[in-house]
Amino acid sequence: xxxxxxxxxxxxxxxxxxxxxxxxxxxxxxxxxxxxxxxxxxxxxxxxxxxxxxxxxxxxxxxxxxxxxxxxxxxxxxxxxxxxxxxxxxxxxxxxxxxxxxxxxxxxxxxxxxxxxxxxxxxxxxxxxxxxxxxxxxxxxxxxxxxxxxxxxxxxxxxxxxxxxxxxxxxxxxxxxxxxxxxxxxxxxxxxxxxxxxxxxxxxxxxxxxxxxxxxxxxxxxxxxxxxxxxxxxxxxxxxxxxxxxxxxxxxxxxxxxxxxxxxxxxxxxxxxxxxxxxxxxxxxxxxxxxxxxxxxxxxxxxxxxxxxxxxxxxxxxxxxxxxxxxxxxxxxxxxxxxxxxxxxxxxxxxxxxxxxxxxxxx
Numbered sequence: 001x002x003x004x005x006x007x008x009x010x011x012x013x014x015x016x017x018x019x020x021x022x023x024x025x026x027x028x029x030x031x032x033x034x035x036x037x038x039x040x041x042x043x044x045x046x047x048x049x050x051x052x053x054x055x056x057x058x059x060x061x062x063x064x065x066x067x068x069x070x071x072x073x074x075x076x077x078x079x080x081x082x083x084x085x086x087x088x089x090x091x092x093x094x095x096x097x098x099x100x101x102x103x104x105x106x107x108x109x110x111x112x113x114x115x116x117x118x119x120x121x122x123x124x125x126x127x128x129x130x131x132x133x134x135x136x137x138x139x140x141x142x143x144x145x146x147x148x149x150x151x152x153x154x155x156x157x158x159x160x161x162x163x164x165x166x167x168x169x170x171x172x173x174x175x176x177x178x179x180x181x182x183x184x185x186x187x188x189x190x191x192x193x194x195x196x197x198x199x200x201x202x203x204x205x206x207x208x209x210x211x212x213x214x215x216x217x218x219x220x221x222x223x224x225x226x227x228x229x230x231x232x233x234x235x236x237x238x239x240x241x242x243x244x245x246x247x248x249x250x251x252x253x254x255x256x257x258x259x260x261x262x263x264x265x266x267x268x269x270x271x272x273x274x275x276x277x278x279x280x281x282x283x284x285x286x287x288x289x290x291x292x293x294x295x296x297x298x299x300x301x302x303x304x305x306x307x308x309x310x311x312x313x314x315x316x317x318x319x320x321x322x323x324x325x326x327x328x329x330x331x332x333x334x335x336x337x338x339x340x341x342x343x344x345x346x347x348x349x350x351x352x353x354x355x356x357x358x359x360x361x362x363x
Contacts, residue, residue, distance in 0.1 A: 007341045007344075008337075008341075012191075012195065015035070015039045015191070016171070016179070016188075016191050017170075017171040018035055019032065019035050019036060019039070019187055019190065019191060020170065020171040020181050020182070020183055020184065020187055020188075021170040021171055021181075022035050023108070023110060023115075023164075023166055024073055024074060024075050024183065024187065025074060025075055025076070025077035025094055025095075025110075025164050025166060026074040026075070026076065026077065026094050026095045026217070026218055026219075026220045026221050027074070027094065027217070027218060027221075028077075028110075028164055029053050029073045029074050029217045029218075030053055032073055032075075032187065032190075033049075033053060033055045033073055033215065033217075036055065036073065036187075036190050036194060036215055037055055037057070039194050039198075040057045040194045040197060040198075040213060041057070042198065042201065043057070043059070043194070043197035043198040043200065043201040043213075044057030044058055044059055044197060044213065045057075045058055045059055045060065045061055046058050046061050050225075050228060050229055050232060051228075052217055052218065052224070052225060052228060053073075053217045053225070054073075054214065054215065054216045054217050054225045054226075054228065054229045055073070055214075055215050056212050056213060056214040056215065056229065056233070057197065057212075057213045058210060058211070058212055058213075059197065059200070059201075059207060059210065059211040059213075060207055060209065060210045060211065061210055062210070063207075063208075063209050063210035064210075064356075065208070065209035065210065065236050065356035066209065066210045066212055066233060066234070066235035066236050067209050067210070067211050067212065067235060067236065067237055067238075067239070067351060067354060068212045068214055068233060068235040068237070068238035068239065068309070069193045069196060069197075069211070069212070069213055069214070069238075069239050069240075069241070069347060069351065070193065070213075070214040070215075070216060070226065070238055070239070070240045070241070070305055070309070071186050071187075071188075071189025071190045071192065071193050071214075071215055071216075071240070071241050071242065071305075072186045072189065072190075072215070072216050072217070072218075072219030072220075072225065072226070072242070072305055073186075073187065073190055073215045073216065073217055073225075074095070074217055074218055074219055074220050074225075075095075075166070075182065075183035075185075075187065075220075076093075076094065076095035076096055076097045076183075076220050076329055077094045077095065077097065077164050077165060077166045078091040078092065078093065078094060078097055078107075078144075078164070078165040078166070079091060079092045079093075079094050079161070079162055079163070079164060079165070080092075080109075080144075080159060080160065080161050080162060080163040080165065081161060082161065083151045083154050083155070083159065083160075083161070084143075084151065085150065085151050086149060086150065086151075087145075087146070087147075087148035087149050087150050087151060087153055087154050088121070088143045088144070088145055089109075089118070089143060089144040089145075089146065089154070089159065089165075090140075090142075090143050090144075091139070091142060091143070091144060091165060092139070093139060094164065094220075094221070095220030095221055096220060096329050097329065098329050098330060099137050099138060099139045099142055100136075100137050101330050101331065102120040102137060102142045103120050103121075103122035103137050103142060104119070104120060104121075104122050105119070105120045105167050105168075105169075105331070106118075106119050106167070106168040106169075107119065107120060107144060107165050107166060107167055107168060108165070108166050108167075108168055109144070109146060109157075109159055109163060109164075109165050110163065110164045110165070110166065111157060111158035111159055111163055112158050113157065113158040116146055116157055116158075116159070117146070117168070118144045118145060118146035118147070118165070119144065119145050120142055120143070120144055120145075121143055121144070121145040122137070122142070123135075144165060146159070166182075167182055167331045169181060169182050169331035169332070170182070174334065176337075177263075177336060177337060178262070178326075178334040178335060178336055178337065179334070179335050179337060179340065180332055180333060180334040180335075181331070181332070181333065182330075182331040182332075182333065183333070184243065184325060184333040184334070184335055185242070185243045185325060185328055185329065185333060186219065186241075186242050186243055188243065188323060188325075188335060188340065189241040189242055189243070189323070190215045191340075192241055192323070192340060192343050192344050192347065193213050193214075193215070193241060193347070194213065194215075195344050196213075196344055196347050196348045196351065197211070197213045199344070199348050200348065200351070200352070205352055207351075207352075208355060208356055209236075209354070209355075209356050211351065212233055212235060214226075214229055214233070216228075216229055216305060219242075219304075219305055223304075223305050223307060223308040225305075226305035226308035226309060227308045227312060230308055230309050230312035230313070230316060231312060231313065234312075234313060234316075235309075235316060236316075236317070236356075236358075236360075237275070237278055237316065237317040237318065237319075237354070237358070237360065238306075238309040238310075238316055238317070238318045238319075239278070239282070239318070239319055239320075239321065239347060239350060239351070240304060240305050240306045240309060240318060240319070240320050240321070241320070241321045241322065241323065241343060241347065242304040242305065242306075242320065242322055242323070243322060243323050243324070243325040243328065243333075243335070244260060244267045244269075244296060244322035244323065244324055244325065245257060245258075245260060245324070245325065245328060246260055246261055246262045246324045246325060246326040246334075247259060247260050247261070248260075248261040248262070249326055249327075258296055258297075260294050260296065260324050261294075261324060262324045262325070262326060262334065262335060262336040262339060263324075263336040263338060263339060264292060264294055264324070264339075265286075265291065265292030265293045265294055265339060265342050266286075266291070266292075266293050266294070266321050266322060266323065266324075266339065266342055266343045266346055267293070267294045267295070267296050267321075267322040267323075267324055268282055268283060268286075268293050268294070268295055268296070268319075268320070268321060268322075269295075269296045269297070269298055269302055269306070269319075269320045269322060270295065270296070270297050270298070271297065271298035271299075271300075271301075271302045271306075271320075272298075272300070273298075273301070273302050273306050273307045273310035273311065273318060274298075274302065274306060274310070274318065274319050274320055275310070275317035275318055275319055275360065276362065277317070277358075277359070277360055277362070278317050278318065278319040278360070279319045281319075281350060281353070281354070281358075282319055282321065282346065282350050285346060285349050285350045285353060286346055288349075289345065289346070289349050291342050291345055291346050291349075292342065293342075293346070294324070296322070302320055304320055304322075306318050306319070306320040317360045321343055321346060321347060323335055323339055323340065323343050324336070324339055
């Protein structure tokens with residue numbers, strides 16, 4: 001197998017950095033979608049954008065049999081909830097934002113006039129010990145300081161309740177082993193599905209079906225974009241990619257959360273929503289091409305867009321390929337480069353070996 005340095009081109013890495021650094025909060029994904037679509041366009045015959053911002057490219061749009069590969073485009077963020085008389089901003093989650101990492105973080109406040117810098121202020125350690133001990137960070141007590149001294153000054157800058165706030169942190173690499181930054185969950189998935197499409201195009205592979213490369217919106221608040229676009233496309237099957245937890249770092253109970261690690265390959269999930277025969281296809285493809293993989297189990301919901309595709313219309317056969325990730329929903333999410341490469345390879349080879357006569361029936 002090619003080494004990681006050979007596998008990712010300078011164009012790939014430039015796109016990845018730009019894409020991860022582009023503002024794309026849940027419900028406001030348009031800027032990130034523009035960046036993603038520009039990278040995807042050379043690999044597709046046409047593209048579509050739905051009313052809420054999900055974007056998908058299509059190869060062979062006239063084919064009756066339809067195969068979806070999907071990721072989600074949105075990142076977690078904050079809303080302005082209230083503006084105090086002295087110009088401080090209290091916040092509300094947009095998705096599963098972690099309040100414990102917020103104090104002292106730098107942020108961008110995204111207004112119609114442009115983005116404004118700010119910080120999550122936090123009392124000095126000397127001052128935040130009350131009679132019952134140190135006060136922890138909570139959604140109710142964290143706040144953003146944008147340097148204003150009155151509510152009027154804040155409003156003059158175009159900030160109002162509902163204004164989006166994101167952390168400033170961006171893309172990095174660590175020890176030439178990990179890609180890192182905020183929003184790898186799951187714009188790394190968007191990168192991987194687009195790379196699959198480009199590899200299929202570059203390899204001049206002729207597909208006997210329509211391939212739909214889908215970057216859906218609003219996953220972080222309920223899989224909403226996937227539900228919408230699944231009804232629109234109504235494919236014969238869907239292969240979804242998202243992230244899963246690396247449980248090898250401290251403070252995680254492997255007996256509860258499983259034993260998964262960056263660098264050991266994609267994670268394939270066994271779950272009610274995961275179609276057993278499509279999962280079997282992924283597993284046999286991984287074995288055939290010597291792609292390492294790990295197995296996970298989800299007792300009910302997979303917690304990913306897989307559930308939306310599987311439980312749409314009469315049931316769309318769906319399977320999940322996850323990318324192990326450290327420190328989910330922080331600004332220092334990390335994934336191993338070799339895992340990114342292996343997810344791309346597994347998805348590509350799994351797509352290329354599908355045929356329109358694949359029998360999805362269990363009986």
